[in-house]
Amino acid sequence: MSLGAEVVRGWQGTDAPSYEIINSCVQCGLCLPSCPTYLLNTRETSSPRGRIHLMKAVSDGVLDVLDPGFTHQMYECLDCRACEAVCPSGVQYGRLVEPARFQVERARRHGLRESLLRRAVFGRLFADMRAFRSFSRLLWLYQVSGLQVAARRSGVLRLLGLAGMERLLPRVPRRFLVARGQVLPPVGERRYRVGLFAGCVMSTAFAETDAATARVLQRNGCEVVLAGGQGCCGALHVHAGELQGGRDLAKRNIEAFERLELDAVIVNAAGCGATLKEYGHLFERDPEWAGRAKAFSEKVRDVSEFLAGLGELAPGMASLDVTATYQEPCHLVHAQRISAEPRRLLQQVPGLRLVEMQESSVCCGSAGIYNITEPERSRRLLDRKMGHALATRADIIVSANPGCILQLQGGLQASGSGVRVRHLVEVLDEAYGGAAGRTRA
Ligand code: SF4
Numbered sequence: 066m067s068l069g070a071e072v073v074r075g076w077q078g079t080d081a082p083s084y085e086i087i088n089s090c091v092q093c094g095l096c097l098p099s100c101p102t103y104l105l106n107t108r109e110t111s112s113p114r115g116r117i118h119l120m121k122a123v124s125d126g127v128l129d130v131l132d133p134g135f136t137h138q139m140y141e142c143l144d145c146r147a148c149e150a151v152c153p154s155g156v157q158y159g160r161l162v163e164p165a166r167f168q169v170e171r172a173r174r175h176g177l178r179e180s181l182l183r184r185a186v187f188g189r190l191f192a193d194m195r196a197f198r199s200f201s202r203l204l205w206l207y208q209v210s211g212l213q214v215a216a217r218r219s220g221v222l223r224l225l226g227l228a229g230m231e232r233l234l235p236r237v238p239r240r241f242l243v244a245r246g247q248v249l250p251p252v253g254e255r256r257y258r259v260g261l262f263a264g265c266v267m268s269t270a271f272a273e274t275d276a277a278t279a280r281v282l283q284r285n286g287c288e289v290v291l292a293g294g295q296g297c298c299g300a301l302h303v304h305a306g307e308l309q310g311g312r313d314l315a316k317r318n319i320e321a322f323e324r325l326e327l328d329a330v331i332v333n334a335a336g337c338g339a340t341l342k343e344y345g346h347l348f349e350r351d352p353e354w355a356g357r358a359k360a361f362s363e364k365v366r367d368v369s370e371f372l373a374g375l376g377e378l379a380p381g382m383a384s385l386d387v388t389a390t391y392q393e394p395c396h397l398v399h400a401q402r403i404s405a406e407p408r409r410l411l412q413q414v415p416g417l418r419l420v421e422m423q424e425s426s427v428c429c430g431s432a433g434i435y436n437i438t439e440p441e442r443s444r445r446l447l448d449r450k451m452g453h454a455l456a457t458r459a460d461i462i463v464s465a466n467p468g469c470i471l472q473l474q475g476g477l478q479a480s481g482s483g484v485r486v487r488h489l490v491e492v493l494d495e496a497y498g499g500a501a502g503r504t505r506a
């Protein structure tokens with residue numbers, strides 16, 4: 066049965082888990098040992114197979130979409146897609162859980178507080194980069210003015226129930242990267258013309274990582290275009306069941322990049338990259354946008370995928386004399402199946418010794434806002450991750466997604482460890498000499 070013509074039972078409208086995909090699960094259970102939530106409690110309902118079974122029950126009309134057991138499982142799931150990567154039947158689990166969450170949110174009656182919060186976050190903050198930068202500027206002020214220290218000491222955050230969330234805030238830099246159509250020249254001969262997807266959190270809280278990404282690309286023969294009009298990728302919307310908001314953001318990004326004649330659109334955040342690569346799916350029932358979305362998605366490359374595809378990195382890296390271990394972001398390894406490339410790049414850095422941690426590809430518990438919505442489960446996953454990472458005795462943990470980086474930093478802080486977390490491109494950029502290295506080149 067084709068996706069367009071399928072009969073969907075128990076759901077409302079066409080943005081629903083596909084009955085065809087649900088039925089492609091043969092219930093073999095081979096995905097269970099890869100599922101982080103199943104690893105935590107070994108309950109069938111907390112496994113991919115169990116969740117697909119529940120979705121089938123809703124599709125068949127024997128379970129209500131607002132059944133507490135069903136809604137709990139849709140959100141206990143990390144949407145890490147580890148099950149998808151190991152499934153021999155090719156079940157596209159991500160394409161089930163995201164529309165299932167959309168159906169839950171659509172059927173739910175949100176209270177006033179939650180409605181206002183969702184509107185502020187999804188409809189305003191992440192929908193408008195000017196608002197996002199203003200908010201980030203306030204965070205920066207909060208952090209540098211001494212207010213953060215005072216708030217933490219006074220205990221007011223704990224009283225308001227905000228202490229856990231506040232601890233996860235990134236350290237916001239003074240300067241942001243604002244994409245306005247700037248074109249950054251390559252070092253040496255131009256080999257490629259690429260667009261840099263700057264992102265919302267990446268271009269503000271991680272603006273230095275964006276700048277490092279541009280520098281490394283320039284060092285490797287790329288002219289880098291910072292397309293004006295781009296914004297948030299919409300991942301948070303899609304994962305939280307806000308499909309329409311996600312589509313609105315996707316349209317803006319497609320329009321920003323599609324006429325620039327680029328060889329690739331480069332992204333340095335695994336979660337954003339997975340979403341950008343799936344814009345085609347997001348618009349598959351929209352004849353006006355389907356082709357444009359697919360064409361855009363086909364150009365998207367994670368920065369590690371792109372650089373590793375060049376073969377050898379450009380010469381000029383200095384020795385770093387550091388031991389590193391690599392933590393695989395779920396949306397890089399499972400959703401995009403990129404695993405060898407970051408390691409190949411790290412192995413090219415002179416003086417860097419790469420040591421493997423156990424369970425590198427098991428979720429660290431960050432998973433979008435999972436560490437806020439499911440703090441206890443998130444902490445257990447983080448503890449497990451910290452155990453494996455610190456057992457390597459590495460000096461740095463390398464990752465490639467802002468959520469994972471913040472989560473790992475939180476874990477290291479809590480354990481009092483001096484180990485640092487770095488984004489992959491920051492390591493490459495440091496080897497190239499950073500901003501000073503570009504000036505010298
Ligand atoms: S999702 Fe795939 S691996 Fe898991 S039970 Fe279904 S068919 Fe088996």
Ligand code: SF4
Nearest residue numbers: 100142143145146148
């Ligand atoms: S997405 Fe992750 S947490 Fe959810 S069922 Fe699959 S493996 Fe388990």
